[in-house]
Amino acid sequence: MKIYLPLDSAAVALGADEVAAAIAAVRPDAQIIRTGSRGMVWLEPLVELEIDGIRHGFGPMTPADVPALFGDLSAHPKAIGPVEAHPWMAGQTRLTFARVGIVDPLSLADYRAHGGLTGLRRALGMTKAEIVQEVTDSGLRGRGGAGFPTGIKWKTVSEAVADRKYVVCNADEGDSATFADRMLMEGDPFTLIEGMIIAGLATGATKGFVYLRSEYPVAIRVMTEAVRMARAEGLLGASVLGSGHAFDMEIRVGAGAYVCGEETSLLNSLEGKRGIVRAKPPLPALQGFMGKPTVVNNVISLATVPVILDKGAAFYSDFGLGRSRGTIPLQIAGNVKRSGLYEVAFGLTLGQIVDEIAGGTASGRPVKAVQVGGPLGAYFPRALFDTPFGYEDFAGKDGLIGHAGLTVFDDTTDMLGMARFAMEFCAIESCGKCTPCRIGAVRGMETVDRIAAGDPAAIPLLTDLCETMKSGSLCALGGFTPYPVMSALTHFPDDFATTREAAE
Structure with a gap:
């Protein structure tokens, strides 16, 4: 009997090694093949059994769920059916990741x-x-x-x-x-x-x-x-x-x-x-x-x-749109029902990715913002969810695709706090080579704190500082840090205004 189970770090963090040990204890004769992850992180650890040449999935597994793998599989509470037919997998165009989760990575x-x-x-x-x-x-x-x-x-x-x-x-x-x-x-x-x-x-x-x-x-x-x-x-x-x-x-x-x-x-x-x-x-x-x-x-x-x-x-090149050709591995994280990796051709809208693929927020509350491109990416509000996922399309909305990581936030998120985090992140991680990054991030934190304390005069200072960082930094760290700050200020002004009103 062949049983497939990821060695992927996310799966291991969620208990894959413990599940593997439980399988070995119940069925010592089973051949356990450690693969990469299929990318359905919300279902990890995902165990796959080959039945009549088709791999069937069970997840998220715990050691307590293991004995049922060797009984009536149709009654297993964690059964998801044939993995390739799962909507998450069936909707993808897997080119770069075609073998991930399928092969033994060291064979x-x-x-x-x-x-x-x-x-x-x-x-x-x-x-x-x-x-x-x-x-x-x-x-x-x-x-x-x-x-x-x-x-x-x-x-x-x-x-x-x-x-x-x-x-x-x-x-x-x-x-x-x-x-x-x-x-x-x-x-x-x-x-x-x-x-x-x-x-x-x-x-x-x-x-x-x-x-x-x-x-x-x-x-x-x-x-x-x-x-x-x-x-x-x-x-x-x-x-x-x-x-x-x-x-x-x-x-x-x-x-x-x-x-x-x-x-x-x-x-x-x-x-x-x-x-x-x-x-x-x-x-x-x-x-x-x-x-x-x-x-x-x-x-x-x-x-x-x-x-x-x-x-x-x-x-x-037949996949994609405009100058964004081929496929892109979307990495979906944050407050979402379905987190993981989803490889698809460029061109889906941000709304399709967040609402249909990710399934909206895990909290069940409305989506407030999506940060695309890592900690230096802009925050996109729902008003921009019709933006196609492409390099030029995002650049046209003062954003960036970056490494195609998406972090979803619900309506309880304080965007002023998120703007401060961006400046703090840059201040901590700056290599110190150029002044706009080294000094600008520290002054940026101080300026955001002034806004939080109720000083409205600090807002134009923050805008000017961001423009200086964008134009003067030698690398993406200082040059792109203004993107999350300015997008938070532009798209979520109420989060900045509330503190001022409270102070006044």
């Missing part, structure tokens, strides 16, 4: 059986320029937040002249409500490895690094073992799959600084220096790691490349 045989390495084998028969063009034509943009066209970055590195080039994967996933990178690395590590190898082929890079945050111990363990296995199987090393192309990689663990999610801070840390922002130019694509041309891409960007090389640029 290369499983990976190959589910289409793995097909993209790499095709890339091995192409020239550097052809690979770069395929990625360019797909419309893939950086999924780490900036949305910069991946093909342009690769072309710059590919055409640069140097004795050594690098591929660096930014796995320092520090934004709140973002967990796609972690889920991908824990559930399908070989797709990231394959994507990095293809990036190496496209640019002439022979060495890669995954910069992984220390807060992800499961991802560190899985990725480290996957790299070891890939090297042992000839996927990494002096001759990738016997092709004569050299590419090797290693895992580096960061120390938890939020600013190291910014690519130049990350490169400094990777070199053993203090994690502070570098001024640009020079661009990392020309002078990156150790002063050499370097591709720096997010986990999801690199993990999507094998799909593009396998299915073709036209297949991938």
Whole structure:
């Protein structure tokens, strides 16, 4: 009997290891396969049993629910039926996450059986320029937040002249409500490895690094073992799959600084220096790691490349809208009924995501705001819920998609308090390189406190300060912190006015 149960960090935090132990105690003969998560976090730990070739789900499981798995399954109180038919799964377009939750993440045989390495084998028969063009034509943009066209970055590195080039994967996933990178690395590590190898082929890079945050111990363990296995199987090393192309990689663990999610801070840390922002130019694509041309891409960007090389640029670019092509892994968190990861083509409205996919608030109260893009993203009120989920569409409403993390708040949330949190977060996490970020965030906290104390003259000061931070900061931390502050002030003025009236 095969039983599938996630090793995913969220599932483990919710008791997956205890459920696995209970299964082993009741049925020692059962084969327990630890997979990634299907993304239905509100149903974790989710146990799956294969019945007549179809995997049926049961969740959220507890050890007390285990004995019933070996009785009348139709009567099991946690039964959700065939997992693939569940509305959460059936409505998705799973490309990057096609294997996550299905395969044993540390089985290369499983990976190959589910289409793995097909993209790499095709890339091995192409020239550097052809690979770069395929990625360019797909419309893939950086999924780490900036949305910069991946093909342009690769072309710059590919055409640069140097004795050594690098591929660096930014796995320092520090934004709140973002967990796609972690889920991908824990559930399908070989797709990231394959994507990095293809990036190496496209640019002439022979060495890669995954910069992984220390807060992800499961991802560190899985990725480290996957790299070891890939090297042992000839996927990494002096001759990738016997092709004569050299590419090797290693895992580096960061120390938890939020600013190291910014690519130049990350490169400094990777070199053993203090994690502070570098001024640009020079661009990392020309002078990156150790002063050499370097591709720096997010986990999801690199993990999507094998799909593009396998299915073709036209297949991938057929999804989405405008300049937002392909699919995006929505990470839904906060006060919601159904939290988790949902991969879908760009173009759904924010309202569809919050009301239909997430199911509204867990509290049952009205939705007041949704913050999209992590702690630096703008707060969108229900009046903006008709905004399509696309890079330009959100930018047009003074917001950003970022890493596609969504945090939902109900009508009890104090938006003035949320604005203060944004400034406090920036003050704590600033690397101190530039004055608008280092000083502006501290002054911003003080100014918000003046508003809370009933000083109406502080509101125009806060607006001016935010404009200064946006225009003067060297990286996204200081430059985007004004977005949540100003959106809170603009869309929820009553939360700022109430304190003034009370003081008066």
